[in-house]
Amino acid sequence: MRELLLCPPDYYGIEYEINPWxxxxxxxxxxxxxxxxxxxxDTLSKLDCQVELIPPRPKLPDxxxxxxxxxxxxxxxxxxxxxxxxxxxxxxxxxHWMEEHGYEIVWLPKNLYFEGEGDAxxxxxVLFCGYKFRSDINSHRAVxxxxxxxxxxxxxxxxxxxxxxxxxxxxxxxxxxxxPAAFDEYGQSTIRDHLRDLIDVAPEExxxxxxxxxxxxxDIVLPEGAPKLVATLRERGYTCHPLPMTEFLKAGGACKxxxxxxxxxxxxx
Amino acid sequence: MxxxxxxxxxxIIDSLILPKVLDQILTRGAGFKIAEIKIGQKxxxxxxxxxxxxxxxxxxxxxxVLRLRQHGAETVERADxxxxxxxxxxxxxxxxxxxxxQQTFVRFDGKEIExxxxxxxxxxxxxxxxxxxxxxxxxxxxxxxxxxxGHQGIRVVPVQRSTSHTDIFQFINTMVDADEPKxxxxxxxxxxxxxxxxxxxxxxxxxxxxxxxxGAGEHLVRLIExxxxxxxxxxxxxxxxxxxxxxxGTSLGKNPDxxxxxxxxxxxxxxxxxxxxxxxxxxxxxxKILTRGILHACVEHKVDIVxxxxxxxxxxxxxxxxxxxxxxxxxxxxxxxxxxxxxxGTVQHSMAVASMLAPxxxxxxxxxxxxxxxxxxxxxxxxxxxxxTDVEPFLRELVECIAKPENASREK
Numbered sequence: 001m002r003e004l005l006l007c008p009p010d011y012y013g014i015e016y017e018i019n020p021w022x023x024x025x026x027x028x029x030x031x032x033x034x035x036x037x038x039x040x041x042d043t044l045s046k047l048d049c050q051v052e053l054i055p056p057r058p059k060l061p062d063x064x065x066x067x068x069x070x071x072x073x074x075x076x077x078x079x080x081x082x083x084x085x086x087x088x089x090x091x092x093x094x095x096h097w098m099e100e101h102g103y104e105i106v107w108l109p110k111n112l113y114f115e116g117e118g119d120a121x122x123x124x125x126v127l128f129c130g131y132k133f134r135s136d137i138n139s140h141r142a143v144x145x146x147x148x149x150x151x152x153x154x155x156x157x158x159x160x161x162x163x164x165x166x167x168x169x170x171x172x173x174x175x176x177x178x179x180p181a182a183f184d185e186y187g188q189s190t191i192r193d194h195l196r197d198l199i200d201v202a203p204e205e206x207x208x209x210x211x212x213x214x215x216x217x218x219d220i221v222l223p224e225g226a227p228k229l230v231a232t233l234r235e236r237g238y239t240c241h242p243l244p245m246t247e248f249l250k251a252g253g254a255c256k257x258x259x260x261x262x263x264x265x266x267x268x269x
Numbered sequence: 270m271x272x273x274x275x276x277x278x279x280x281i282i283d284s285l286i287l288p289k290v291l292d293q294i295l296t297r298g299a300g301f302k303i304a305e306i307k308i309g310q311k312x313x314x315x316x317x318x319x320x321x322x323x324x325x326x327x328x329x330x331x332x333x334v335l336r337l338r339q340h341g342a343e344t345v346e347r348a349d350x351x352x353x354x355x356x357x358x359x360x361x362x363x364x365x366x367x368x369x370x371q372q373t374f375v376r377f378d379g380k381e382i383e384x385x386x387x388x389x390x391x392x393x394x395x396x397x398x399x400x401x402x403x404x405x406x407x408x409x410x411x412x413x414x415x416x417x418x419g420h421q422g423i424r425v426v427p428v429q430r431s432t433s434h435t436d437i438f439q440f441i442n443t444m445v446d447a448d449e450p451k452x453x454x455x456x457x458x459x460x461x462x463x464x465x466x467x468x469x470x471x472x473x474x475x476x477x478x479x480x481x482x483x484g485a486g487e488h489l490v491r492l493i494e495x496x497x498x499x500x501x502x503x504x505x506x507x508x509x510x511x512x513x514x515x516x517x518g519t520s521l522g523k524n525p526d527x528x529x530x531x532x533x534x535x536x537x538x539x540x541x542x543x544x545x546x547x548x549x550x551x552x553x554x555x556x557k558i559l560t561r562g563i564l565h566a567c568v569e570h571k572v573d574i575v576x577x578x579x580x581x582x583x584x585x586x587x588x589x590x591x592x593x594x595x596x597x598x599x600x601x602x603x604x605x606x607x608x609x610x611x612x613x614g615t616v617q618h619s620m621a622v623a624s625m626l627a628p629x630x631x632x633x634x635x636x637x638x639x640x641x642x643x644x645x646x647x648x649x650x651x652x653x654x655x656x657x658t659d660v661e662p663f664l665r666e667l668v669e670c671i672a673k674p675e676n677a678s679r680e681k
Contacts, residue, residue, distance in 0.1 A: 137286070137341040141279035141315065150312050153284040155340070186285040194283075269313060 002049040002216055003262040009037045009064045010056045014250055018084045019133075020159050021252035033247045037064070040221065040258055043241050047216045052262065054097045060090050064248075065257040067165055069094035070116040072263035073147055077103040080116040083134050103262075106146055114139035118163035118257065122265050123170030125149070126194050130156045130164030147268035152194060154187030160207070165256045169211045173236070175199060177213065177229065179206035199236075205229050209245065212254035223254040270323045270372070270426055271330045271381055274304065275342040277318045282308060287318055290340050297333050299324040319345070323426075327381070350375045350422035352395060355414045359407050365392045366417045368404050369425060370648055371628050375402045376422040386605065387627045389648065393417040408594055427628075427650070437461055438631050438652050444642060447657040452666065454654065458633060459670030462497055462609065465631075470608035473500040475622045476563070477615025479637075479660050481510040481520045485614075486563050488664035493566040495671060500573040500603055501563070504618055505582040505589045508550070508564060508574075512586070513540035515562030541584040549587040550574070575603050579617070601625050609633075614660040616641040623648045635663045 014027050045051050056063055069090070070079040077098040082088045095105050108114055119135040120143065121128050127149055131137040137153050144151040154164065158181060161167035167182035168191070175197030180188050192198065201210050208225030220238050222229075223245035230240045245254040281287040294301045305319040322337070324330035334344060353362035370389035374381040377395060384393050384402040391404035395415045402417075403409075410416065417423065437457035445451055465472055480486055492498055510520035513536050518524050522534040544553055553559035554568040567574050576589040577596035590596040604610075604625050612619035612634040619634060623645055626632065632653040634645030642655035656663060 132339060137279070137339070138343075141341070144279060144313070144315060148313050150283060151280050153279065153286060153341070155289075184289075186289045190283065190285045 004044060004049050004051050004214070005054060005066045005069065005260040005262050006037075006041060006044075006051055006258060007054045007056050007064045007066050009033050011058050011061050012037075012056075012064045012248075012251075013061045015061050016086045018086055019162050019252040021250060023250075026250055028247045028250050036244050036247050037258065039243050040245075040255055043221055043243060044214065044216075044259070047219050047221075047241075049216050052101075054094065057090075057093055060087075060093070062087050062251065062253075063090045063093070065118070065251075065253045066094075066260040067257045068115045068118040068163070069260050070098070071114075071120045071143065072098070072103065072117075072261065073265050073268050074263055075103055076106050076146070076263075078106050078108060078114070078116070078143060078146060080118075081108055081110060081112060081114050081139070083113040083115070098262075101262075108139055108142050108146075112136050112139035112142055114143065115163060117260050117264060118165050120264075121164060121168060121170055123168075123176050123195055124174055125269060127151045127268070128164060128168065128170070128191070128194075129153050130168075132156050133159060133162035149268035152190055154191060155184045156182055156187075157184045158182045160252075162252065163257070165212055166209060166252070167206065167211050169213045169215065169256065170195070171197075171199075171215060171236075171238075172217060173197065177201060177211050177233070179203070179211055182206070199229070199232055201226065201229055209249055209254040212256040214255050214259050221255050223249070270300075270325065271327045271374070271383075272321055272323045272424065272426070273330055273334050274319060274321050274345040274347070275334065275337055276345055277316075277320070277340075277342055279315050279341060280309075281318065281341070282316050286340055287316070290320070290337055290342060293336060293340075294320075294322055294333065297324075297329070297336075299329065299333050346379075347376055348421050349377055349379070350395070350417045351419050352415045353418045355410045355412055355416055357412045359410060361392045361407070361410060362416050362418055364418045366420065366423060367391070368393060370624070370626065372426040373404075374424045374426070375417055376424070377402075381424065386601075388601070389624055406597070438654055443646055443650075443653060444639070444655045445657065446639065447637075451656055451658060451663070454656065455663065455666045456670050458654070459667055459674070461631070462667075462671060463674065465609050466497060471499045471606050472497055472609045472611070473502060473604065473607045473622075474498050475502045475610060475612045475615060475618050476507050477503070477613060477618065477660075478506045478510045478520070479614030480664070481507065481514050481563070482523065483614075483659060483661035484526070485661040485664045486511060486514060488661070488668045489563050490561075490566040491668045491672070492664070493563070493570050493572055495668075496570070497671060498567075498570075498572050500575060500607065501567055502575045502577075502600065502603070502618065502622055504615070505576060505578050505585040507615075508576055508586055508589065509537050509541055509584065511562045511564050512544055512550070512553075512559060513537045515559055515565060516540050516543060538583065541586050544586040545584065547587075551588075573603060575600060577618075597621075597625075604630075611635070612645045613664070616644070619645040628652065635660050 079095040113136045115134040119130045129140040140151045140153045161182035167179040169177040177199045179201045205226035210226035213222035221241045224242040300323045302321045307317040309316045368391045373384040382402045388404040394403045394405045514520045517536040519533040519536050547553040550564050578585050578589045578591035609631045632649045634655045636642045639657045646653035646655040
């Protein structure tokens with residue numbers, strides 16, 4: 001059974017602006033935040049997985065986005081080195097929690113920015129890593145050194161899709177859901193080279209963070225607002241669970257950003 | 270060209286990072302050379318590439334490297350130059366770096382500085398405050414000047430074969446021997462000189478007395494009149510023969526217009542005396558004493574005349590610089606902006622000029638002696654052509670090609 005890490009949104013709010021979605025003038029509606037997060041928690045809990053919770057910390061509003069805690073492969077946890085100082089405080093809490101739960105902590109050199117599962121997703125036997133807005137490409141090399149697997153680095157070109165998990169979601173059948181325009185032509189080309197049966201998401205649906213989905217075998221938990229994608233996925237035999245995510249979208253996050261796999265893979269190769 | 274070496278590591282082949290980086294270099298008008306590449310053998314193996322990036326300006330290079338860093342390119346730290354102080358005026362420190370005539374850069378404080386001018390057989394003096402590197406001769410160096418020693422931190426960039434176009438200098442094989450056809454080459458040279466003039470290039474003639482003695486002077490006069498000569502470099506003898514020919518019809522007693530001409534062996538001495546009496550060539554032209562010939566045409570058409578002397582000189586005629594080091598300085602100064610040089614029928618003067626040229630100056634050397642031609646062109650690889658021939662038919666044909674380009678194009 002898959003294990004997932006979530007963080008309750010007790011301190012969540014739009015307290016700074018570090019991506020184009022965030023505006024302090026457009027704050028989150030607290031009751032709605034709680035309801036939407038609980039909707040995700042409840043949905044995941046009913047599926048074939050075990051949900052763990054890390055205690056939230058005051059003054060770290062984005063800790064709710066656990067996908068950016070780091071990358072877990074087997075019993076090893078590579079903590080993030082956040083690019084923005086606003087989020088840097090999250091790293092020791094996540095590392096401490098993971099260590100307490102028996103994971104070996106493998107830090108990257110401090111000069112390499114890396115934002116965890118948000119920018120590192122396995123598709124087939126390849127780890128696809130996004131770079132430019134948040135993670136440095138050289139962090140990918142360090143991750144490849146640690147894991148010993150093929151790491152494909154793809155450049156993200158649209159600031160709205162600043163992490164790879166906002167525009168790319170690998171599927172267990174070897175394909176992926178993606179929004180091609182979020183990548184440069186070389187990134188698009190290499191993704192096409194390595195994955196078959198890619199599902200292109202329409203721009204208006206991508207804008208609802210439809211790619212930011214949690215995939216648990218044949219179940220896919222994704223934000224509302226992507227009827228075409230849901231129809232396509234259903235045709236492929238997936239069960240979709242669309243959820244309202246408006247309050248988290250205000251911070252540039254949705255279902256996948258709120259979730260980290262422990263581990264994402266048992267083995268890197 | 271300014272250069273930086275960058276290294277890429279990781280899954281740069283599968284991720285298409287290597288082709289992306291190379292494309293970015295090219296689309297920004299810069300160039301690259303892959304100095305080393307190691308491709309991973311197994312799927313998870315990482316690859317490595319060391320790439321030398323070159324750009325026209327230091328700023329363009331900095332901006333490009335900054336962009337490449339985004340894609341993981343890391344700059345390779347290179348060592349700075351080593352410096353030592355000149356122990357006294359006119360003496361370089363032991364182990365000073367001796368320049369070639371190729372474009373040279375020295376790395377100081379992590380930045381490359383171009384050595385100016387590109388001048389062979391010099392040392393390199395560094396001015397820390399101005400962040401400038403200067404090629405200096407013995408007479409230029411003062412006690413305490415900081416001079417580059419050893420080879421560390423020095424990069425020499427040989428002139429590359431052009432990838433965008435092929436001109437006559439890169440197309441033919443440097444030397445056209447006495448028994449090889451020359452008309453096509455001379456036609457191309459005519460076009461090259463026309464282009465040079467249209468693009469505000471500066472054309473210099475380095476002339477030997479053979480030009481006057483073979484009767485080629487009238488062709489050179491036409492070249493001057495058509496505006497194809499900006500500067501004339503010659504020795505005292507050239508000037509004397511030209512004046513003798515203008516005043517007496519002979520050059521060193523021989524009349525190029527007649528098969529047999531007697532007497533006149535003293536004419537060159539009389540010619541020198543007349544110019545000395547006038548006070549100089551320009552005055553002789555002004556007083557209408559000198560009314561024809563090459564130097565007359567130069568004065569009339571405001572061509573810079575640079576006359577330098579030698580041990581064998583008679584006279585000399587006024588205007589000839591006889592101090593050889595002073596002459597070197599003047600010649601270097603007058604050659605600084607020259608783009609095309611024709612070395613015609615002179616060995617010593619041609620070699621002196623050739624040793625002072627920047628490597629990009631296009632050079633044509635014409636002499637009846639193939640050894641002289643070889644020595645004239647050896648400093649300018651890919652930028653020079655040598656023709657082993659009498660200078661008179663060469664100049665005659667060149668002037669015809671330039672005067673009547675339609676003939677040249679019809680024959681093509």
